[in-house]
Amino acid sequence: xxxxxxxxxxxxxxxxxxxxxxxxxxxxxxxxxxxxxxxxxxxxxxxxxxxxxxxxxxxxxxxxxxxxxxxxxxxxxxxxxxxxxxxxxxxxxxxxxxxxxxxxxxxxxxxxxxxxxxxxxxxxxxxxxxxxxxxxxxxxxxxxxxxxxxxxxxxxxxxxxxxxxxxxxxxxxxxxxxxxxxxxxxx
Amino acid sequence: xxxxxxxxxxxxxxxxxxxxxxxxxxxxxxxxxxxxxxxxxxxxxxxxxxxxxxxxxxxxxxxxxxxxxxxxxxxxxxxxxxxxxxxxxxxxxxxxxxxxxxxxxxxxxxxxxxxxxxxxxxxxxxxxxxxxxxxxxxxxxxxxxxxxxxxxxxxxxxxxxxxxxxxxxxxxxxxxxxxxxxxxxxx
Numbered sequence: 219x220x221x222x223x224x225x226x227x228x229x230x231x232x233x234x235x236x237x238x239x240x241x242x243x244x245x246x247x248x249x250x251x252x253x254x255x256x257x258x259x260x261x262x263x264x265x266x267x268x269x270x271x272x273x274x275x276x277x278x279x280x281x282x283x284x285x286x287x288x289x290x291x292x293x294x295x296x297x298x299x300x301x302x303x304x305x306x307x308x309x310x311x312x313x314x315x316x317x318x319x320x321x322x323x324x325x326x327x328x329x330x331x332x333x334x335x336x337x338x339x340x341x342x343x344x345x346x347x348x349x350x351x352x353x354x355x356x357x358x359x360x361x362x363x364x365x366x367x368x369x370x371x372x373x374x375x376x377x378x379x380x381x382x383x384x385x386x387x388x389x390x391x392x393x394x395x396x397x398x399x400x401x402x403x404x405x
Numbered sequence: 406x407x408x409x410x411x412x413x414x415x416x417x418x419x420x421x422x423x424x425x426x427x428x429x430x431x432x433x434x435x436x437x438x439x440x441x442x443x444x445x446x447x448x449x450x451x452x453x454x455x456x457x458x459x460x461x462x463x464x465x466x467x468x469x470x471x472x473x474x475x476x477x478x479x480x481x482x483x484x485x486x487x488x489x490x491x492x493x494x495x496x497x498x499x500x501x502x503x504x505x506x507x508x509x510x511x512x513x514x515x516x517x518x519x520x521x522x523x524x525x526x527x528x529x530x531x532x533x534x535x536x537x538x539x540x541x542x543x544x545x546x547x548x549x550x551x552x553x554x555x556x557x558x559x560x561x562x563x564x565x566x567x568x569x570x571x572x573x574x575x576x577x578x579x580x581x582x583x584x585x586x587x588x589x590x591x592x
Contacts, residue, residue: 220529224503226413231530273532280498280535282554311467314554316411342407343418345460348467367469367501367554 222271229286229318229363231269240267249302250294251387264290265299274370281370288363289356296389303353307373310348314367317342321358323388323395327351333385335397351379355388357395409458416473416505416550418456427454436489437481438574451477452486461557468557475550476543483576490540490571494560497535501554504529508545510575510582514538520572522584538566542575544582
């Protein structure tokens with residue numbers, strides 16, 4: 219019997235061991251630049267949803283996890299709905315994201331704060347090398363869906379991003395997704 | 406720019422850095438049980454084709470590769486067309502296969518020779534744990550296509566399978582794919 223099932227056209231996972239986590243706007247305090255606007259919006263709004271299949275314990279070397287993420291369309295003021303973003307706890311571990319539907323941006327940052335993006339469209343495959351923080355924003359009108367594969371030893375370091383942020387924020391500037399450098403940081 | 410492109414419905418990869426390798430029947434000497442029949446067939450027959458995207462050097466810890474394999478339909482006597490099969494050179498490293506089209510079997514073997522299978526159908530996702538040899542057979546009438554993700558430190562150990570084989574062979578027994586134990590080995 220296969221481990222799990224994947225709906226090829228939607229990216230959705232099902233089967234024993236698939237876990238699901240959701241992030242509502244209420245759980246994303248201080249993630250967006252305009253915190254006052256975030257706090258004034260509907261706190262029940264679902265921003266993103268992650269499915270993960272983790273057949274071995276986190277931290278084990280040589281194992282792999284498989285995931286599916288959905289980011290809903292919307293903005294907090296000019297800034298697109300996006301994930302919190304993270305480095306891997308074991309810093310030098312890679313990850314793949316591949317886009318199934320929708321339109322988005324993979325925002326990447328190295329350890330010096332240099333920040334850039336890769337456009338996500340259906341079929342785009344993104345190799346995220348080790349030591350690179352990653353965050354995904356939905357820049358379209360429909361949901362953005364992608365699958366992922368990453369090492370079980372990678373772990374997540376959300377703290378560095380919570381404290382220091384990315385070197386730039388992705389904003390809708392007159393209809394165009396634009397990376398805008400944050401003060402004291404470079405793009 | 407994304408690393409590469411994936412055709413979601415066909416599994417095909419394209420873009421800079423995607424390499425392709427083919428195995429013809431002439432290159433699979435002694436892989437099938439009935440070597441005399443294999444040697445008498447069209448040696449130019451394509452048995453399988455592999456695409457791989459390997460953005461970091463093989464052996465590097467923490468990196469990941471992405472692949473696409475196609476196994477063509479057919480048999481050598483009763484035995485389905487299949488891959489050579491391998492353990493990973495760094496034995497305790499995992500891999501994912503996920504089936505995009507066709508019908509097949511993922512044949513798995515532990516270090517004691519115990520051999521079993523998982524059916525592959527579109528959308529089936531297979532976690533291959535570390536220390537498990539793996540081979541894929543096409544049991545259908547059309548091509549079998551799957552994608553794969555594996556660690557850059559995994560490498561390939563084909564020699565153990567060349568020498569010892571799997572504990573069983575997958576044969577068409579009166580129209581049903583059936584694992585048949587090889588002598589002195591267990592299923």
